[in-house]
Amino acid sequence: MPPHADPESRTAVETHAAVRAALFLVLVGMCAALHIWKVPPALPQLQAEFHLSLVESGFLLSAVQLGGLILGLPIALVAERIGLRRCVLIGLAILAATSMLGALLDASLLVLLCRAAEGLGVLMVAMPIPSLIRRLVPPDRLSRIMGFWGSYMPLGTVVILLTGSWVLSLSSWQLLWSLLAALTLCCLLLTARLVPPDPAANPDQPRHSPMQLVRTTLGSLNVWLVALIFGLYAGQWIAVIGFLPTIYAAQGVGGTTAGLLTAIVAGVNAIGNLSAGRLLHRGVPGWQLLVAGLATMILCAWAAFGAGLPASGQFVAVLMFSMVGGLVPATLFVLGLTLAPSPQTTAPTIGWMQQGSSLGQFVGPPVVAWVVNRAGGDWQWTWTATGAFAATGIVLAVLIGLRTRPRTTGAGAKRP
Numbered sequence: 001m002p003p004h005a006d007p008e009s010r011t012a013v014e015t016h017a018a019v020r021a022a023l024f025l026v027l028v029g030m031c032a033a034l035h036i037w038k039v040p041p042a043l044p045q046l047q048a049e050f051h052l053s054l055v056e057s058g059f060l061l062s063a064v065q066l067g068g069l070i071l072g073l074p075i076a077l078v079a080e081r082i083g084l085r086r087c088v089l090i091g092l093a094i095l096a097a098t099s100m101l102g103a104l105l106d107a108s109l110l111v112l113l114c115r116a117a118e119g120l121g122v123l124m125v126a127m128p129i130p131s132l133i134r135r136l137v138p139p140d141r142l143s144r145i146m147g148f149w150g151s152y153m154p155l156g157t158v159v160i161l162l163t164g165s166w167v168l169s170l171s172s173w174q175l176l177w178s179l180l181a182a183l184t185l186c187c188l189l190l191t192a193r194l195v196p197p198d199p200a201a202n203p204d205q206p207r208h209s210p211m212q213l214v215r216t217t218l219g220s221l222n223v224w225l226v227a228l229i230f231g232l233y234a235g236q237w238i239a240v241i242g243f244l245p246t247i248y249a250a251q252g253v254g255g256t257t258a259g260l261l262t263a264i265v266a267g268v269n270a271i272g273n274l275s276a277g278r279l280l281h282r283g284v285p286g287w288q289l290l291v292a293g294l295a296t297m298i299l300c301a302w303a304a305f306g307a308g309l310p311a312s313g314q315f316v317a318v319l320m321f322s323m324v325g326g327l328v329p330a331t332l333f334v335l336g337l338t339l340a341p342s343p344q345t346t347a348p349t350i351g352w353m354q355q356g357s358s359l360g361q362f363v364g365p366p367v368v369a370w371v372v373n374r375a376g377g378d379w380q381w382t383w384t385a386t387g388a389f390a391a392t393g394i395v396l397a398v399l400i401g402l403r404t405r406p407r408t409t410g411a412g413a414k415r416p
Helices: 007-036 039-050 054-082 084-104 108-126 129-136 139-149 152-170 173-194 210-218 221-250 255-267 269-281 286-306 311-325 327-339 343-374 379-404
Strands: none
Touching: 007 084, 007 108, 007 129, 007 139, 007 152, 007 173, 039 054, 039 108, 039 152, 039 173, 039 221, 039 255, 054 084, 054 108, 054 210, 054 221, 054 343, 084 108, 084 129, 084 173, 108 343, 129 139, 129 327, 129 343, 139 269, 139 327, 152 173, 152 255, 152 269, 210 221, 210 343, 221 255, 221 286, 221 311, 221 327, 221 343, 221 379, 255 269, 255 311, 269 286, 269 311, 269 327, 286 311, 286 327, 286 379, 311 327, 327 343, 327 379, 343 379
16 A cells, blocks of 8 residues: 555555455364364274274364363463464464374374364464454454354364365375364464564553453353353254264265265354344344254254154254354354453453353263263264253343343444
């Protein structure tokens, strides 16, 4: 931009650059999601190589959530101190290193430990990005951009299920791990180039101690409600999507076909996320979107697993489970930003939400696997576990509606 350009043109260019950086951060989140979802397509190989039971496989799926489960809020406080961008860069470095290390190991326990370490990297990448996006983009574009951000997980899932299944059909899971390490390193270099540095600390602005931020964040019931709903949603979604390749394999559908079907189911979740961003921008209350998404997940889980539908009907039901359920995560991210007790607690609020999500993702797959085992290996009772999660989430969403109905918020929405 020439120095003599008028201020309006300069502002337009700066806004465009900021939106471009925010959209690139969605791609960085997708890169982190690849590491979470690289296990499902590789699970048959891992089960055969390490002789894993169904419950052990569930823990392998969920081990990546240990970092978020334990360190969501502490990492958020660290990110506030070291800078959000710097936190993302460190997280990408951890993901690249642990993925490469995991490819070199030949013991199930060591692979499991690497999965837990990858969870720390995923957390350090995904947790600061909503606050970074809020810092970069104008308020009138926030809800729409957050709709894209809410899609980072399903879009990353589509990519890894399709490409991962293809790679695994040609080679081993170790090659897939190595390729993801190289891709993550590329994302690290691009993030350093495209995302603006963290602003220097303002000496005139009072700094809150970590304990003050923790007390303020955890003293808000709204923060707890959003985090708990996130966990209840994430637990059922990752359990259903994560076990789909295993379910298809048990039905005689394997390899690339199972990966394609699972990728389609995961990918349509992005439609719900993008729709939530548009509906919130138009003023639809967030709690109503939460209730609609969770109630549909109950109905569709029953139709997919408990209603005895033919294979085509089951596929459509799981498809709707994921697509309409996508209303939930994007709505929760916007609610997390708007219901944070103060601007200084935005990152801690997202960190606590991440801990809630990680708790759900850690507990969900083993709980569903336990229910299936109790049913003698029959998946028809899966919906009872996921339905209990969703029903509890509906109660909490209604409580959010009762608490926030008189309030007004920004980001294009009249009410949360």
